[in-house]
Amino acid sequence: MRLETLVGRGVADSEYTYDFGDNWQHRVVIEHVGVADPVVDYPLYQGGERTAPPEDVGGPPGFVDFVEAMGNSRHPAHNDMIRWYGRPFNPRDFGESAVAATVREIAAKRKVAMLAFERTQQPRLVLPHTCLSDILGPDACEMNVAANTCRH
Numbered sequence: 001m002r003l004e005t006l007v008g009r010g011v012a013d014s015e016y017t018y019d020f021g022d023n024w025q026h027r028v029v030i031e032h033v034g035v036a037d038p039v040v041d042y043p044l045y046q047g048g049e050r051t052a053p054p055e056d057v058g059g060p061p062g063f064v065d066f067v068e069a070m071g072n073s074r075h076p077a078h079n080d081m082i083r084w085y086g087r088p089f090n091p092r093d094f095g096e097s098a099v100a101a102t103v104r105e106i107a108a109k110r111k112v113a114m115l116a117f118e119r120t121q122q123p124r125l126v127l128p129h130t131c132l133s134d135i136l137g138p139d140a141c142e143m144n145v146a147a148n149t150c151r152h
Helices: 003-008 060-069 077-083 096-120 132-138 136-148
Strands: 013-018 024-029
Touching: 060 077
Parallel strands: none
Antiparallel strands: 013 024
């Protein structure tokens, strides 16, 4: 469901479950709805924090165990978690510059698409057909008809 539909119905927050096996419960709160600035290319990255948990980490309790083990080289499960995850894990570094760059790329593609759509909505100039014979003489049209390009 689109956010504008929820806002139109007066819904300001919603809950959903991601990955029913791990039971990740999320609450989405609509904090503000404003008028779009026509000079801003949307979407617009606002900020973020913390790295998302890896897939199949075991839900919230498994993620807590994972972060503890990854953050403590003396933890009995540390080496197993490194092997399972494939690299060290920093719960605070979510790659903000990469996320911001990706959102800027999406905004740029959206802008190109919107401009292309706007061009399709403008009236088109239709020029009358001009036969080459009108420009070059009667023999030109016969040559053009042989090429199957004259609509004369």
